[in-house]
Amino acid sequence: MKKDKKPSSNVSxxxxxxMKTFDEGIMMFIDICQExxxxxxxxxxxxxxxxxxxxxLSAVLYYLIFAITNxxxxxxxxxxxxxxxxxxxxxxxxxxxxLKFPIYYHHFVILGFLLVSVCILLGMKLRFTRSKFIKIFxxxxxxxxxxxxxxxxxxxxxxxxxxxxxxxxxxxxxxxxEDKKERIESMFGMEIESIxxxxxxxxVLVTFNKRSMPTSVTYDEVSEEKVLPSDSFYxxxxxxxxxxQRIADLPHMLVAGTTGSGKxxxxxxxxxxxxxxxxxxxxxxxxxxxxxxxxxxxxxxxxKIVKRVTDAVEVLQLVEKEMMNRFTYLEEKNHKEIxxxxxxxxxxxxAVDEASVLYKNRNRYDDDYKQGLEAxxxxxxxxxxxxxxxxxxxxxxxxxxxxxxxxxxxENITGRMAxxxxxxxxxxxxxxxxxxxxxxxxxxxxxxxxxxxxxxxxSPYIKDSEIKNVCKRIANEFKANERSIFEPLISNVKHEQxxxxxxxxxxxxxxSFKNDKEKQSNTDxxxxx
Numbered sequence: 001m002k003k004d005k006k007p008s009s010n011v012s013x014x015x016x017x018x019m020k021t022f023d024e025g026i027m028m029f030i031d032i033c034q035e036x037x038x039x040x041x042x043x044x045x046x047x048x049x050x051x052x053x054x055x056x057l058s059a060v061l062y063y064l065i066f067a068i069t070n071x072x073x074x075x076x077x078x079x080x081x082x083x084x085x086x087x088x089x090x091x092x093x094x095x096x097x098x099l100k101f102p103i104y105y106h107h108f109v110i111l112g113f114l115l116v117s118v119c120i121l122l123g124m125k126l127r128f129t130r131s132k133f134i135k136i137f138x139x140x141x142x143x144x145x146x147x148x149x150x151x152x153x154x155x156x157x158x159x160x161x162x163x164x165x166x167x168x169x170x171x172x173x174x175x176x177x178e179d180k181k182e183r184i185e186s187m188f189g190m191e192i193e194s195i196x197x198x199x200x201x202x203x204v205l206v207t208f209n210k211r212s213m214p215t216s217v218t219y220d221e222v223s224e225e226k227v228l229p230s231d232s233f234y235x236x237x238x239x240x241x242x243x244x245q246r247i248a249d250l251p252h253m254l255v256a257g258t259t260g261s262g263k264x265x266x267x268x269x270x271x272x273x274x275x276x277x278x279x280x281x282x283x284x285x286x287x288x289x290x291x292x293x294x295x296x297x298x299x300x301x302x303x304k305i306v307k308r309v310t311d312a313v314e315v316l317q318l319v320e321k322e323m324m325n326r327f328t329y330l331e332e333k334n335h336k337e338i339x340x341x342x343x344x345x346x347x348x349x350x351a352v353d354e355a356s357v358l359y360k361n362r363n364r365y366d367d368d369y370k371q372g373l374e375a376x377x378x379x380x381x382x383x384x385x386x387x388x389x390x391x392x393x394x395x396x397x398x399x400x401x402x403x404x405x406x407x408x409x410x411e412n413i414t415g416r417m418a419x420x421x422x423x424x425x426x427x428x429x430x431x432x433x434x435x436x437x438x439x440x441x442x443x444x445x446x447x448x449x450x451x452x453x454x455x456x457x458x459s460p461y462i463k464d465s466e467i468k469n470v471c472k473r474i475a476n477e478f479k480a481n482e483r484s485i486f487e488p489l490i491s492n493v494k495h496e497q498x499x500x501x502x503x504x505x506x507x508x509x510x511x512s513f514k515n516d517k518e519k520q521s522n523t524d525x526x527x528x529x
Contacts, residue, residue: 309375
């Protein structure tokens with residue numbers, strides 16, 4: 001009895017093993033089908049999004065696909081292809097049987113096959129990409145309270161180097177993205193150009209750039225890559241390419257950074273760019289370090305260099321007076337702003353190198369105490385009102401806090417170039433955040449800020465000899481009447497008047513001395529007689 005039961009138990013175990021294998025195969029098949037359905041749904045959803053986003057292009061593409069497949073089906077090329085691929089499976093009898101159905105059935109089957117294939121392939125790609133991002137964000141520690149990571153919504157290619165990814169933040173704030181920026185860059189192998197809030201709530205836009213930031217770039221290199229527009233200067237090389245800025249759109253600028261960060265070179269190349277690109281321009285450089293930094297510009301006839309606090313205050317007073325005169329002119333002409341070519345009035349740049357020396361709070365017993373107060377008051381007036389008058393301030397400083405640059409002046413400065421800062425306070429005053437303290441110790445590497453947009457740039461380096469050569473060329477253009485200014489330099493008017501007075505006094509003194517000498521000679525002669 002026991003021997004008879006033994007074979008039946010063996011059969012039972014083998015049957016159970018086969019059934020288990022069969023069940024596992026069925027479950028695997030179901031899982032694969034489910035996965036294909038999910039990927040197909042993801043791909044179909046993406047195709048719908050792309051269709052609505054690029055509707056004209058999509059309509060043309062769909063029409064071409066329809067026309068080509070229709071041409072293919074009408075000539076029964078699909079049946080011929082199937083027979084040539086596998087004649088044993090797709091026999092002539094089977095192919096003849098398919099011809100019982102209307103030809104448009106064949107067409108719809110082919111279109112459906114293409115659609116399902118594309119949806120599944122696209123879904124597989126998106127699924128793989130999303131899985132990759134989940135792994136990257138999990139490794140980077142960018143997760144919310146329940147362990148979820150940001151979800152990729154769509155990818156937008158901006159150009160050959162830049163790609164913008166739109167993420168559903170999934171409850172993760174933009175500050176957390178910024179804190180994990182370096183980790184994300186290392187995981188993706190690309191630099192992050194910007195992290196901004198998307199147009200829709202809960203969205204974060206991260207822009208990646210394959211092109212790495214250069215550690216140095218020259219003025220000639222940026223000039224070759226991009227021609228300088230009129231009334232503009234070079235900001236520098238960014239991951240987006242060369243950035244230029246039109247001075248009228250700022251209208252004032254602040255340049256800040258520690259010694260050796262590239263602040264002075266940026267200040268000078270900025271002025272040189274404006275001199276080259278602006279037809280009718282007057283530049284007043286206030287350099288209170290003895291004029292040593294501004295000496296390279298001395299050959300340009302439309303540049304005035306000021307070396308003393310007293311002279312600087314006089315220049316600012318004259319600029320303010322010119323500003324008021326222009327307001328009167330605008331009111332009379334019923335214009336809103338000065339257009340140099342139309343109004344025959346030059347654009348005016350007042351550039352202050354090391355503005356902390358001019359605007360700092362001085363001790364009451366300081367010799368320049370009154371001049372310092374006057375300078376702060378004039379800077380406040382010019383920064384608030386001068387935009388319409390085509391008058392612009394460019395302030396450069398190493399030390400920056402609310403006691404150096406008046407708050408009222410700082411609030412009216414839109415353009416800011418922040419090089420590396422050693423103090424958190426300095427970075428907060430310039431940019432409103434700590435970003436400039438985190439810049440690498442690379443000369444010329446800075447953050448260009450206009451409004452809410454901030455861009456990391458490598459500012460162009462230029463030699464002093466190049467500045468001198470350009471200024472000499474500008475001087476020759478003035479001599480050849482190829483370049484001109486509508487009015488004489490406003491600071492020169494006063495100095496010329498003083499020189500005339502001094503010459504008149506000197507000539508009167510000489511005449512008086514000569515007459516006295518003749519009288520003395522006549523007296524001596526009469527005594528001798």
